[in-house]
Every structure is written in structure tokens, then in C-alpha cells.
Amino acid sequence: MAILDADIPAAADDGARRSIARRIAAGAWASTEFKVGLFVFTALLLAALIYPEVSSLDPTRMNVRGRNTPPVFVGEGWSWAHPLGTDQLGRDMLLRSLVGLRYSLLIGVSTVILMLFVGSIVGLFAGYRGGLTDTVLMRITDAQLSIPMIILAIAILGVSRPTIPAIILVLGLSGWPVYARVMRSVVMAERKKEYVRGARVLGASDGRIMFRLILPLALPPIAFVAVLDVARMMIFESVLGFLGLGVQPPTPTFGNIIADGRKFLINAWWIATLPGVFLFVTLGSLNLMGAALERSRNRVYGGLS
């Protein structure tokens, strides 16, 4: 984008001349659902970053006397000290959920960045080079696309030790094929355009054309919609935790809290359900932002919603 922006004075504000990335962002910002999503998400993010630091409680310290305290206004014996109640070992649920949210976001965001990186590079080379490179890369992509991602992930994490980098690597490396396909189709369309031919006549190298001209144009529309995948990866992370293949206890994550709480569903329903509400609200805010960005992108490209 930097190349394009430099040539255009800031005053040129009419729709057609602003960069595509800015038009998509502005279009999304205009919608209510994006603002709602952003507001909720920011609030949750701040809570996850600040509350565990200032709270005097410890997410892993047990307090057997105060176990199974219900959340506020529910049942008997609730207290403001534990707004979401405590679990079977007396650990504060709000704190555990927020720490879980930290890990979930960390893994979700890093995974998507990795997916985007690998997918874009593969798609860029396949689309730009064409021919044999294209055939080989795309057959590999198809093969990987036909293994259900979750089977691959549990197959690897089930036999090796699930650490955070391993989880990010496995999820990221099993999720890139979709990005590679989209990137390839965009690049194939761009490659034939006038400005690429012009750059080549001027003597630009392939690397320069790919990374300085095509990538800045092709990446933002894909990257914006990747917000939806952050939510999807957060679900995957919690599924892995639920199966016991995610971040290992005592570190709390949504998956392992819910898996633990499932055993106490009848006596203490809040242990399994409330972290899920937390996760659901977070994912909801991300998905609203993602959906608004996607619609805005479609409007920018298709002219209509």
C-alpha cells in the first residue's frame, strides 16, 4: 500500500482513489455490527489483560472450603468475591476464564498469522509462476485440504507433547490451504494486468513484482476476512483443550475448564457452562467484526452488497 499512498495526496478523498484497504475498513466501520463487535471485543481484551494482573486471587490456587460456590444471584452462598462462582477445587471462575481467554487469543491470533503467511507465499508462487510450480503446489494443497484438519491436529498432538508453540504450529500448518487457493486465484488475475507488464518492461525482477506490487494489493482483502478465522481457530484450540490435547492443566483454558466441569454438570452446572458463555461472547464479537469486514469487502469489489 505504501507505494500507492505515497503518490496520492492525502486530500484526494473520493472513494475510487483511496486505497482498497482503507475503503474496506471505512465501509465496515460504518456498520453498527462492527462497532458493537469492536466495543465488546475491546472490553473483553482489556479485562483479560488487566484483571488477572490486579486481582489478588491466583487462577491455580485451590480453596477446598470455598468450592462449588455458585455465581452471583444464583443459589445459596454466592459472594461478590467470585462473580462467576468457583469450581470443584474452589478456584475463581472469572479469573480462570480470563486467563483462558488470554491463551485462546494468543493461540488464535498467532495461528492465523502463520496460516496467512504460509498460504500467501504458496499461493503467490503458484499463481505467479504457473506451470509446473503451480501444479505441484496445488496438488499438495488439495491433498492437505482433503485431510480433515482436526484429524491431522489430534493425530499429531495426540502422539507428541502439546505445548503452546506445537499447537500453533499444528493448527497453522493444517489451515493454510484455503488461503493458498484464494491467493493463487487473485494473483493469477493480477498477473495479466497492465501494471505488471509495465513493471516487467521497466526491468523489475519477479521478486519485486510479487512482493512489492502484487502482494500489497492482494493481501488486505484476504487479511481482513482472516478475523473470522481467528474465531474459528479459537474454537479449535478449545476443542483440543476439551479433548485433553491442548494447553495442559493446571494452566486454565476454555477447553480444559469445560472438560473438567462436565463431570460436575448436575451439581455445579456453572463450571462447564459459564466459561462457554465467555468464549461465545468473545467469538461473537470477533465474528460480527469479521462479517462486517467481509460484507464491506464484497461491496468494494462487487459494487453491491
Place this chain on the structure above:
Amino acid sequence: MFIVGFLARRLAQGAVIVFLVSFLIFTLLRVIPGDPVRLMAGGMAPDELIEQIAADMGLRDPIPVQFARYMGGVMRGDLGQSFVRPASGAAVGGAQFDDATRAERARVLSLIAETAPMTVQLALLSMVFALLIATPIGVAGGLYPGRWPDKLALYLGSLFVSLPNFWLGIVLVLLLSVNLRLLPAIGYQGFAWTILPAIVLAIEIAPFLIRTLTVSVAQIMRENFIAAATVRGLGRGRIVVAHALKNAAVPLLNLLGVQFSMLLGGVLVIEFIFDYPGLGLLTINAVLQRDFPLIQGIAIVTSAAFVLINIAVDLAATAIDPRLDY
């Protein structure tokens, strides 16, 4: 003649994909740490015994040799035997190792053949539910872009896609089975046990159907032939059902092909939660027990199913819209 060429080409490509998948899984399982023999023989077995068993089973040969032997079996329709499951009854842990029972271990092919129909039943029922949920919402959203049905489709889609499937399963079990006693939930004793898992799976799939339907219906309603149909004097209902929906079915079918792996991933988790005896539960147990032949067998069968479903989807799409050319 067209159909023969098409099938031959696609099946050949599919065979390459299945081969790549099996090679990938085969190599991965052997490269990453975790020794299945240790699990089979138990923690108490001496190291020499473990090495001897592993050598007898050919697990210490170079990977290409093992792979060639395995693929030789696959070509003859033999997916091998499970490492841990006996031919009858439940899986046994590796408390002690008894080599005499080796011969009676379950065949991978029959394990898959027993469980696959259960999963197909679950998947089909959930597709029906998903279509029932998504069609009215998605079509209405597409007919009135920018108005409230469109907003409703957006919000409901975002809502459904944000529900983690395993959590939704637990909440529905708590509400519908434990508190209201409407539906049975855990295990499988009859068709009724499929309903609740299918609902959870349907809610997981529905948002994708809603989004695709909204976009494609909105697109089709702007086409010239829709305007022309009004001029020809056709009623609105007829236009929507006969013209718009028929054309919107093609992207929906394509989605089915692309999202097949997501459907399988959902099946896996949901079968685990509901203890539903299908392919998904088998997979999870196979992974937890490091049952290499079973994992490989499942990977081959699912990738073959993926290939076949995508071919079927393309054929069906051509049948609906003869302009398409594959």
C-alpha cells in the same frame, strides 16, 4: 462420452490425492515421538522385549520400506490389523502383553465398516436439519438485501458460528436431556439417540449455508432473467422457487464439497461428547491409543470419501446447470 472422460480424469486425480494423504499421515505418525509398542506392551515390559516386538512387526524398518509394504496391502484391499483392538469386545489397555492374542486383533477395514454407517446417518440427518434452519433465513436475507431479513441472517449467522460445538452439546444435554427429559443423549440405542447430536452439528453447519444462500440469492435476483420472468407474467413465488432457488443450489452444493472436512471435524467432536459409536469416536480413540493402522485406514477412507463427494458434487452441479463445464 463426456462423462467417461470426466470420471476417468477426476478419479485419477483423486487417486493421487489419496496416495499423498496416506504417505503424509504414514510418515508423520512415524516421525513424531510416541512409541505404539510401548503402549501395547505396557510400561513394565523390558526394553529388549519392546525392541523385539517392534522388529517383528516391521516397525524398525526404514519408513519407505514400511510404506511400500503397507501400500501393497492396501492395493489388495487389506488395511491391516488394529494394534490394540481385539476382534471382539472393547479395546484393551496395555497392562500386559500377550503375543498369542496377536492373531485375533480386529481388522481395520471391518472396524471402519461397522462405524461408518452410523456416522453417515448422523451426517445426513444433520444436513437435513441444517437445510431446514438455513433455507428460510438465507433466502429471506437474499431477497431483501440491506433490510431486516438480511440483518437477521447476518446476526443469526454470526451467532451460530460463535457457538463452540462441544459447549453447545453440553448445554443442550443439560437442558433437553437432564432437565426437560425430551431427548436421550449419551450412547446409542436407537434412532432417537441421533437427533440431539444432529441438531448440534446442524447448528455448526447452518451459518455457512445461510451466508452462501444470502449472497447467491441476492446475486441471482439482480440477473436479467429474473426481471424478464416478471415481464413474462410469472408470480413472485414461482420466480423465487423455480428460478432463484434452482440457481442458488449450485453454490450450495459446492460448499458441501469444500466444507466436507469441516463436517467431519464436527462429527469427531460431537461423537466424542455424545459417546456416539461412529467413525469420529473411533478416530479419537485410535489417536489416543496410537493405533497407527487404524489412523492410516481412517485417513485413507475419509480422503477417498472427500474425493468421491467432490466428484458427485460437480456431477450434480452440471445436472442442475448444464452451462457449467468441468
